[in-house]
Amino acid sequence: MTVRGGHPVVALATVVLALSSCAARHTTGARTPTRQEAIANLDQHDQLRRDLRAIFSAPTVDHGVWSVAVHSLQRGETLYRSNSFRLQVPASNQKVLTTAVAAERLGWDYRYTTQLYATGPIAGGQLAGDLIVVANGDPTINPRHPQRWTAFDDWARQLAAKGVRVISGHLIGDDNAFAEPGWGLGWSWDDFALGYGAPVSALQYHENQVEVLVGPALEAGQRPIVSVSPPGSGLTIDYQVITAPAGADSFVSLERIPGATVLTVRGQVAVASPPIRDTAAVPNPTTFYLTALREALSRHGIVVGGSTIDIDDVARPLDRSQATLLLEDQSASLTEVIDATNKWSRNLYAETLLRSLSPAGAPATTEAGLKVLAETLRSWGVSNNYYLARDGSGLSRYDYLTPDALIGVLTYMWLNPGLAENFRSTLPVAGVSGSLARRMEGTTAEGRVWAKTGSMSQVRSLAGYVVTTEGEPLVFAFMVNGFRVPQREIDAAMDRALLRLVTF
Structure with missing residues (x-):
């Protein structure tokens, strides 16, 4: 084995050859x-x-x-x-x-864990305190995993079965298992606006991104139809996109300054052309997660009296030592x-x-x-x-x-x-x-x-x-x-x- 351009290749070649020799010894019927x-x-x-x-x-x-x-x-x-x-x-x-x-x-077989805690007693259908969600990064609550996509509704049904009808306090997301920010070193700032550049978080829903659909208006010069789903992204749309005459090229770009909530949609879509689909990262994965969970609770008759709050915005330190664990959920397997x-x-x-x-x-x-x-x-x-x-x-x-x-x-x-x-x-x-x-x-x-x-x-x-x-x-x-x-x-x-x- 040689050394080229000052880069030694001996060590790695040795391990590869050693491992492969092991495979050769296990090959049935081997002969010289x-x-x-x-x-x-x-x-x-x-x-x-x-x-x-x-x-x-x-x-x-x-x-x-x-x-x-x-x-x-x-x-x-x-x-x-x-x-x-x-x-x-x-x-x-x-x-x-x-x-x-x-x-x-x-x-x-490793699985991520999510826990829901109550900071007060449950009596007469009311949880007299906050509901705290604590997780360690489960990425599977999204449509890629059909059995996991219903997780929020499953949790709401379990809480309802425990007699919870009203949460008098806040819905709080504890995302402290992961340090912030959730981006990687060397990511381009213009990637942050897009779905593939979404930051990771200990609380993750819908891959921390939304689908942006841009469709043409009926006439050229009018503002196109822009929809964002699922709701609760926290994004405000800045419309810098127009409807172009039929037959023109269609193109759209998404821009957002890191830390801002304004998503600028630029470009044009031609009359009668198919809508353009893209994905955008949400600015705060934790509040996005909590908004979706709150909607699921509402669908099952549970009212949250307070606000949805990222733990970073809680005024006083939370002490979970006196809280009651209401349910524990596990993600899909590592496989x-x-x-x-x-x-x-x-x-x-x-x-x-x-x-x-x-x-x-x-x-x-x-x-x-x-x-x-x-x-x-x-x-x-x-x-x-x-x-x-x-x-x-x-x-x-x-x-x-x-x-x-x-x-x-x-x-x-x-x-x-x-x-x-x-x-x-x-x-x-x-x-x-x-x-x-x-x-x-x-x-x-x-x-x-x-x-x-x-x-x-x-x-x-x-x-x-x-x-x-x-x-x-x-x-x-x-x-x-x-x-x-x-x-x-x-x-x-x-x-x-x-x-x-x-x-x-």
Whole structure:
């Protein structure tokens, strides 16, 4: 193994080879190949390298900075490597590290907990005090999880069954399990307005975002129809959008200064054109959560006499030692959380997982989670020379990863019986599910590639597993930064490489 450009690759290659050797020892029917077979294998390898080199150096895509690694999990061999030691902005491939470490440290059966406390007695249908909601980051109360989407109504029914009809005090949200603010280091300020840049919070509802629907008016020049759902976002709409003549282009952008509540909607929608859908982050996830819970209580005949209050705005310190626990709720399992994180690349889920790695006893922070992440990766043999992690989702432009680091993590997960099958099942499948559902459909790669996608401006990444038509498992990582062609051309190059690997 060599040292290139001052970047050592020995340590990580050693762990990958060691893990892969372990896999080879468990391969049934293994035998020493004959001389002719060994020569044929060398010819196969040489042809694979030539084919992959041709794909990644094609004139349409070779101006980008590529980093690539392909490894056989069965043979314990590196099949192809190009700049695999080079640090690249990974986009959502950062989630591979976050979800792998979360699975190892928290366990697949881990669940988030929400508790509802009463600060006064219940008598004659009245709770004479406040109702306090305490949670530690459950991200699953949203339509992606149908059984969880009814959680607020379920709680309201349980409270009604306990005889609660009136809450004389306030509805208070205790979000102190997570430190504020809920953004990651290195996020662009203009991402904060959008759904994918929503801050994490200990109390999370509808992924801390709303859908913004912008539809045309009946005549050009009139103000379009703008709707925001679900209600209670705390946003005020600044209409800087018009209805354009029929046949004109339609485009909309959303802007909000961090800390403000005014959402500016700019652009135009043409007469008779379909409405444009986008998502916007809410300014205060806790009050958004409490507003929705208050509505659910009302639907079940429970009236809140006081206000909905973020614990940060409570005038006096709350003492829960004398409060009564009315109910305790648990989220969907970690398996389901990681499945949504990887298949649909949900940033909020990834940031929640990272904070959940924080040691107990203090508000969870990104920094504490990153420390645990680094300790875990080091125990797997993945040196911090091969990555720079600044958040859990990859939204930060300060994140850097190498294909070698991704290969090390993915190899560890594949060879760990307690992690392998569940982890692979959370990854998008080519032509079948998640962010790869529309890629490689109807090809030999359909159903044979499990991989996490990553996408930002001038950034594209893809890392995961391939099972060849001969049944050989491979692990791969493709990363490219700084390209100037449409992303679909980069995707096409990666797909061609995967089609070639499938037939290896």
